Amino acid sequence: MLVQKINHRLIKQALTIRTVEEKFLSLFSEGKLNGTVHTCVGQEFSALAFAGQLKKKDFVFSNHRCHGHYIAFTGDTRGLIAELMGKASGTCGGIGSSQHLCNNNFFSNGIQGGIVPVAAGYALGNKLKKNGAIGVVYIGDGTLGEGTLYETMNIISKWQIPLLIVCENNFYAQSTPQSVNLAGDIRARAAAFGITTFQGHTSNPEQLLHDAKVAIEYVREQTKPCFFLVETFRLNPHSKGDDDRDPEEINNYRARDFLHIFSKDFTAYYDNYLAAIHKEVDDMVNSILPEPEQAMDAYYQPPVSDHNNNWRPLIGINKRQVELLNNFFKQQIVDNGRMLFLGEDILSPYGGAFKVAKDLSVLAPDKVFSTPISESAITGISNGLALNGFKPFVEIMFGDFVTLAFDQIVNHASKFHHIFNKKVTCPVVIRTPMGGKRGYGPTHSQTLDKFLVGIDNIKTVAINTFFDPAIVYDSILQEEHPVIVIENKTDYGKKILHHQAANFVYEINDAPFPVVKIKPVVSVPSLTILAYGGMADIVNNILSDIFFETDLKPELIVPSLISELPVDIIIQSAATTKRLLVIEEGSAFAGIGAELIAQVTEQMDIKIRIKRISAYAVPIPSVKTLEHIVLPEKERIIQEIKAYF
Amino acid sequence: MAILQQIKVPLISINDTSLTVVDILFAHGALVKMGDILLVFETSKTTYDVLAEIDGYIEYRCNRETDYEVNELVANIYSDENEVPEKVVIKYEANKVFSKNHPSSDETMPIWHGQTFFSPAAIQLMELKGIGSAAFIGKDFVSLEDVMQLGKITKDQEVQASKQIASLPVDMEKVIVEKLSSNKKREIAYLSSVQSAGLTSTINTSVNTDGIFVHINQSLKHLKNSLLPVFIYESARLLQKYQPLNAYFTGDAIACYKEVNVGFAIDIDKGLKVLKIANTSTKGMKEIEQEIIELSNKYLDDSLHFNDLADIGFTVTDLSAEGVAFFTPLINMMNSAILGISSIDEKLHRCMISLSFDHRVTEGKLAARFLKELKERVESYQSKYYPLLNQEIGCFKCFKLLQEDLSDTGFVKCITPKGEEAYICQSCLKGF
């Protein structure tokens, strides 16, 4: 017999969630729904207790099992149904579907754990805005296996970020029972970070709703994080037909399910409500069915590549690159209200491993965040800050460590804009130094840019020593999408355009991410070279040697935007020289040279000689002599040009 | 008597392979005390003071606002004031590539007045074909292909040139034939270019060398008792006035060099070469001496760059070490004159100098005037003039130094409007 005192409005909401999800399953079996559906049947009161009790200004980040959270927070049943039915009127135009929803501060993503730091960043943004808004992030118990969760728990506790983590413990992760993959105690995990914890069960909605409210108030009033463990049970398969659990176990839980008991105890009410909801949902589905899908060209337009051909002379600056970078950030951190700076070891007086952040924390202590060693979490937090309207610059101490942030770059930053059907932008900026010749060895020297330029919808920029990096960073300030900036360790200490090879002209175009062109003053060049970042500086220093030793007159083209190469400028040059050489500091296979050459070959109708010079495909050795052999250097470059062209 | 402390560029942070000297706190040669800040480096992160570890006299081998590589020697402290060498001037190399109205795109070809670089392959072919660097005036880079392009145009000239070295019959019974080395062939081609026309003359005069080295040796460090530096120095100054002697005959015109680049002939086992002292008229005697030494070393190590040999407008050949009384120097290709220096006659305190010149470009009168003026200028180094010359006499109005004056009339002693004694040059006195 039911002894709970629950508002019937809530019961109707829970029934709506259940009805909608069950409708999804039947639509799916009718072939009217595409892809995947993870239902939360049996878990509805967790959605209502947290997402349902937040204020409008608050936010929710959710995971693959997000329909209930969505309806509880937004009330937008129609948008959800249309979304899963792949219609243009869906909440994300049918692009994101079941696991990727976005509407009024509601966001979900299908990567386990990845949304936790993003939610933390969003919450940090609210704290900085002092708008009194807080947020909830939902995870499943299986997600307790993800490391980024613990990176984030450490940070939200340390920085007192008002975020409520709700762990929905349904004792299974996909097909795996908890006994197989979880060690230790769940609440103790959060408690170990000094985070206050709560616990509840969906079979006792009255208590759960009450305690959830207490937790929400705690987070809001204390401006502190909180961890709420909700025990629950999913009555349906993980997704559609994938259930190997013991039917006995499921039946036991079904017997304890609140809506089930309610249907038994208050059958008249239940049937009444259900009929109305069914009708409402069926009507919606019927009205949505004939609706059009989103047109492809509304989703994607092929880029027009038209490079800027206005060239002007370059002028040297008697300042080191790192000084100019530091000056840029010092000015922006004070003047630019949106800018934030995050990174490891960036507090004064240390100012970051390469001193780009020198004095920033003195100038703007509230906007500079020296972080734990948590590349994934700090990149995710930056993503969340960016979604919340900030312009975060996150520094990854060494380029090699960018791999630890890869999920945040690939599955979050790069995708948010598109999967949420352009409702949001994520103007995060990730800066990191790459390159060898410092003897730092295998894990601190690699040039990994080829992994980055392959990420769609992220700009990857490599600054160089030919012009003030502030030009690039000013353009980045205007960007509304993610940008990764590759700096170079050996370039930091160099002055801008310090060496100008005799008899060459140095020009820059006025693209937002400029291309530099270095060519003989009068002669028609006979060898087109493409190099960027630190390698461009090395090549610039040997231009005369290349001429004297190879008898070829080089023209060096230095792009700064390397995820979108200035192919037309290169073709223009290569059409005259009939020789194209790409010199890169990373290894050649599937690298930037490979990409450039593919594009040039596709577009050029004459045959030219083409070559790549790159690092050998081994980790960069520490020992100097070997390091200088592995990375392209003057002798090897000249020798290979001589041998090939 | 020793170097007490060597100051090298320190490795302060792994990120900086070079540091900038931002401050130099003492004068070169000054006495410094232990603990004094000698100079300040700037890294990408911070500044770094270099302190004296001992008392002594400081030699700076660096300049402000200049970058030095880690481990480069930038200063020494000596125990004795007299040990401190003179300051080495390290020039900051900055290439001015742009003129103000630099063309911004490929359409207009800029006019290039700068130097021309030749690739070794280009040089080889040029030498083979006897093509001079003047053929490429206005070019920035000359590659093999460029020379081949030009070769096509001058095919006829080439045929003619080969005819000039017509071969004579040889009787193997009577002579031993040794094939000419390519060096020698080149030399012949080089010299026959002007001489073969048969329109050259040589004029001679003697220079009184009595006591001349007292002064000259003051300015020289290594080439003591040599007249070569002073002749190069003074010729260069005069050549600014005697344009036709810094020129050459093109076949239907006379080409005058815009710059004064005096070359000196050298032949020590590696073939006759003329090495260039670029922009000679702007250089002091010490610099000229330094360059003679550097170029000779490069000649000996075979590390000469083509630019060390190109664009020479006038040559000095010094046979004074060979005991010759006088000789007739041969004019080099693309020159109109050459100065020969014979040995000093120690008894008569004199030395013969000879000037060969190309009648197609100039005439005897001008050549004679040049030679006379040169003689007088060099003789003015004699010790009797020395005290005067050493004073750095300058015009109080235009600050021109007596050495720089080309009027050949000297300065006038005068009283300035302030009532002070001073000198005034002819131009300022008479008006231009």
Ligand SMILES: Cc1ncc(C[n+]2csc(CCOP(=O)(O)OP(=O)(O)O)c2C)c(N)n1
């Ligand atoms: C990073 C990542 N790994 C694996 C998956 C595949 N996957 C989707 S849901 C799921 C189980 C998640 O279990 P849990 O966190 O307990 O949530 P539940 O499904 O029980 O709600 C898995 C393994 C994923 N989406 N993301």
